[in-house]
Amino acid sequence: MTHEQLYGVAPEGTWTAPGRVNLIGEHTDYNDGFVMPLALPHSTTATVSRRADGLVRVHSREIAGPPVDIDTATLAPGSVGGWAVYPAGVLWALREAGHEVGGADIHYTSDVPVGAGLSSSAALEVVTALALSDLYDLGLSREEISRIGQRAENGYVGAPTGILDQMASACCTEGHALHLDTRDMAQRQIPFDLAAEGLRLLVVDTQVKHAHADGAYGKRRASCEAGAAALGVPALRDVPFGELEAALARLSDEEIRRRVKHVVTENHRVERVTALLDAGRVREIGPLLFEGHASLRDDFEVSCPELDLVVEASAAAGALGARMTGGGFGGSAVVLVEEDAAEVTGKAVSDAFAAAGHTAPRIFTAIPSPGARRLPVR
Template sequence: MGAAGDGGDVTAAVAEQFQRLYGAAPEGVWAAPGRVNLIGEHTDYNDGFVMPLALPHRAVAAVSRRKDHVLRVHSADIPGGIVQLDAAALVPLSDTGWAAYPAGVVWALREAGHEVAGADIHLASTVPTGAGLSSSAALEVVTALALNDLYELGLNATELAVLAQRAENDFVGVPCGVMDQMASACCAEGHALHLDTRDLTQRQVPFDLAAHGLRLLVVDTRVKHELGDGAYAERRAGCEAGARALGVPALRDIPYGELPAALDRLAAAGESGTVRAYTRHVVTENHRVERVIALLDAGDVRAVGPILTEGHASLRDDLRVSCAELDLVVTSATAAGALGARMTGGGFGGSAIVLVEADTSDATAKSVTEAFAAAGYAAPRIFPAIPSRGAHRG
């Protein structure tokens, strides 16, 4: 989905367009946000800890039920007309383009035994695509929430997130963890979500940067490198190999204090340097989440900055998912006085976050933009991350 703006209210426009497309007013309009991850990267598929916050940018869906099994979906942001599918004959990994995301949710709901007959759906989104801000999860979650309400399925936010993840894993074919969908479904305004991705227990952590004179910037590099194709699955497989060699269900089961011994065991077992590096990243990243939580609980928000930068080094050097543009955001922002910065999301492009003093945020953004120009890169898109509410109706 393309970015139609910076989180403006598109609800009325979506409802009006639905009526033009389908000839009647929708039964309702729902919204689900994109997210940015403060800390805890590439840990969710290792049963680890994450700490995302919802953005004001969101996917909005106008939806009505159908009595037949026809599923009709339309996007305001992607060229083309209405995509029509048979809800009773959806096939995983079929070539349905962008429509695979809402269709996958219908498939996942039906596979779970929920009576979803069909629907007319019109979607619009302000979540930038390719920026690592979970535009696809927003599409999935808003579809799941709308169908849950309309068909009175009685599923809670966590259950909807898990079904949305299944849609992306099994129908679309992307082996993502559950963080993106949980963030879109469950985040609270003014908070970051501390999530244990193993048992899905969660805690809303107050995250009022303005009260501390701080700001969190999102820097969308506007690039997506081809190296990212398939790289996510390769890293997930490498992490799983490390867990098998260490005899644990997942790398989250390796305590931080036992990391050196675990790395020695991997070496003795003949595991590659790559698997050892992936293991080191996951174990230290889980520890960074715990450190950030402790600092936020203590009210020492500024001390979070260096941990962000430390996390970037791990993503760059151990997991090797950064790129020149993301590295330049971090180096130019910290050189300009930022408290800390790191890439966020899957990597190989997308976005970085920068923690800054509020009164220096404009100067920091200017320094980053000038560094991009000097390097011959297109200007990045920079905006503040404002912790926003999760998926909701209306």
């Protein structure tokens, strides 16, 4: 169904925002650390037209049912549920930030897998904020759009996430991975042309759904904050890698020690991957992917049997590196392979899942793609 068929008016424009995979740097963003995501070709697209009555109506092609009405005058956390909680959260966050936004009719289409750890919610938030910023001349920067999306996620949806996902969707560029310092938002676009190197980055969606709004994610963040407080630093970003052992010796709680160890070593891994990519030594990042997965599995405890199986089967098939990506507890993994070994590796993973009795995984190639943007009129 088209926008005009839904709402009786032609859209004033079309905007799109991608999902993402994170190459390295997991659970570091809410610790003021470093991350390195890249945008996927999978995206959420919105056609939008303004309304004069202040009402916002949202509709998704992927979800059955009529448009959901959002009354911006009475908008508060908990007043909208289901999938529409994300655009409602953006509207609430815009209002909380003092931005005047009128009514709108919005029709979404998306091919970002939901619940796969590929930032489907961030893509929805970013495309909504970008479209409304353009239509209502808010003049929001990409960082401001990302912060609106994060505020929606934290304050309206109730998921205590960092800003990685929104910044990736808003700021990534084609053919590059984004090195982001989540403390000062400094960005570097790092060339990441795997095809030119004879390599591929596979994304393996385990089909195990995850949800950031549940308690496990929040507990990890609370442990990190407790660790930073015990060490007397503003955030775990401020614990130097070279002083990690001394810092761990000061912590009495074994669980907090493991959480701190992961964050500090993960920040160091991002810097090591950056140096290798800068030097053109792309294949050498593979062991750091394996190392990162082991840290997420053992120290941060956010993996699951299906994610571990992807990594184990990929390693046995000769992959250069593999790790879970995203918040964990399900979702997806990334696998770095030689291009001519991609099919064999994918089959090895699928065969391992079948042998274990798991649902067949969805496997595709990650191609570094453009970030959020307004699409030209056709």
